[in-house]
Amino acid sequence: MSETSVPSASPTSSATRAASTWAAGDYPAMARRLVPVADRVIAAAGVAPGTTLLDVGCGTGNAALAAARLGAVATGTDPTPELLAVAARRAREEGLPVTWQEASADRLTGVHDRVVSVFGAMYAPDPRRAAASMVEHCAPGGRIVSAAWTPDGFMAAASRAMGRYLPPPPPDAGPPTHWGDADKVREWFAAPEAGGATEIATSTDHVRLAFASPIEAAEFWVRTAGHLQAERRRLEASGAWQALHHDLAALFTEWNRTPGSGVEVESSYLLAVVTRSV
Ligand SMILES: C[S@@+](CC[C@H](N)C(=O)[O-])C[C@H]1O[C@@H](n2cnc3c(N)ncnc32)[C@H](O)[C@@H]1O
Numbered sequence: 001m002s003e004t005s006v007p008s009a010s011p012t013s014s015a016t017r018a019a020s021t022w023a024a025g026d027y028p029a030m031a032r033r034l035v036p037v038a039d040r041v042i043a044a045a046g047v048a049p050g051t052t053l054l055d056v057g058c059g060t061g062n063a064a065l066a067a068a069r070l071g072a073v074a075t076g077t078d079p080t081p082e083l084l085a086v087a088a089r090r091a092r093e094e095g096l097p098v099t100w101q102e103a104s105a106d107r108l109t110g111v112h113d114r115v116v117s118v119f120g121a122m123y124a125p126d127p128r129r130a131a132a133s134m135v136e137h138c139a140p141g142g143r144i145v146s147a148a149w150t151p152d153g154f155m156a157a158a159s160r161a162m163g164r165y166l167p168p169p170p171p172d173a174g175p176p177t178h179w180g181d182a183d184k185v186r187e188w189f190a191a192p193e194a195g196g197a198t199e200i201a202t203s204t205d206h207v208r209l210a211f212a213s214p215i216e217a218a219e220f221w222v223r224t225a226g227h228l229q230a231e232r233r234r235l236e237a238s239g240a241w242q243a244l245h246h247d248l249a250a251l252f253t254e255w256n257r258t259p260g261s262g263v264e265v266e267s268s269y270l271l272a273v274v275t276r277s278v
Pocket of ligand 1: 034
C-alpha cells in the first residue's frame with residue numbers, strides 16, 4: 001500500500017455539506033493549475049526527510065504530495081472524500097507513503113512539525129477556530145504556512161461574480177478571503193485561544209491562469225466550481241446559466257494581462273508563515 005487510511009475524525013455537518021459541494025464540480029482540473037502554489041508553500045514550510053507535515057484542506061493532495069517527494073512524513077486531511085480518493089490515487093501512482101484523513105480544519109489530529117494549508121482552511125466556517133486548531137496540532141517550535149486568496153485579487157472578483165447567481169452564504173460566515181487579509185490572519189494566530197503562535201510573517205504572491213479565450217476560461221470556471229454545478233438546474237431553468245458564463249467571460253477580459261490571442265490572469269494570494277513558540 002502506498003497510502004494508509006486512518007479513521008475519519010467525524011466531519012461536522014457543515015463540513016459534510018461543504019464536501020458535497022466541492023465534489024460537485026471538476027475541482028481536480030483546477031487543482032492541477034494550483035500546483036505552483038503548493039510548491040511555494042512547501043518551500044516556505046521548509047521540510048526535510050523525516051519532517052512530519054499536515055496538509056489541511058488538502059483536496060487532491062498537491063501540498064502533501066510535494067512534501068512527501070522531499071521525504072516528509074505527510075498527512076493530508078480534507079472533508080471531501082471524492083478529492084481524497086484522487087489524492088490517494090496520485091500517491092499510489094508515485095509510490096509515495098502519504099496518510100489521508102477525512103476531517104475538517106477544526107477536527108485535526110496528531111502533532112506535526114509543519115501544518116500547511118493551500119486555499120483549504122480558508123473554507124472552514126469559523127476561521128478563529130481553524131487557526132487555533134492548526135496551532136494546537138503544530139509541534140512547539142514548528143511552522144504553520146497558509147496560502148489564501150487576497151480580498152482584492154482575481155479569485156475574490158470571480159467569487160463576487162459567481163455569488164450573484166448563488167444562494168446567499170450563511171449570515172455569520174465571513175468571506176473566505178479574510179484569510180488573504182494579513183491583519184486578520186495576524187489577529188487570529190496571535191489570539192489567546194490560538195495559544196502560542198509567535199512570529200507571523202506575511203507576503204503576497206500570485207499564480208497565473210491562462211486559457212485560449214475568455215469563453216473557454218468561463219466554461220472551465222463553471223465546470224470546476226462545485227457550488228455552481230450544484231445550482232445548475234435552477235440556473236438553467238431561469239435562463240441565468242448563459243448570463244453567468246457571459247459575466248465570467250467579461251471578467252476574464254477585464255483582468256486579462258496579455259493582449260492578443262488567449263487570456264491570462266494573475267490571481268494574488270497571501271502567504272502567511274507562523275512560527276509556534278517552543
Ligand atoms: C480550493 S480547494 C483547495 C484544495 C487543495 N489544498 C489545493 O491546493 O488544490 C478547497 C478545499 O478545502 C476543503 N474544505 C472545505 N471545507 C473545509 C473545512 N471546513 N476544513 C478543511 N477543508 C475544507 C475542500 O474540500 C477543498 O478540498
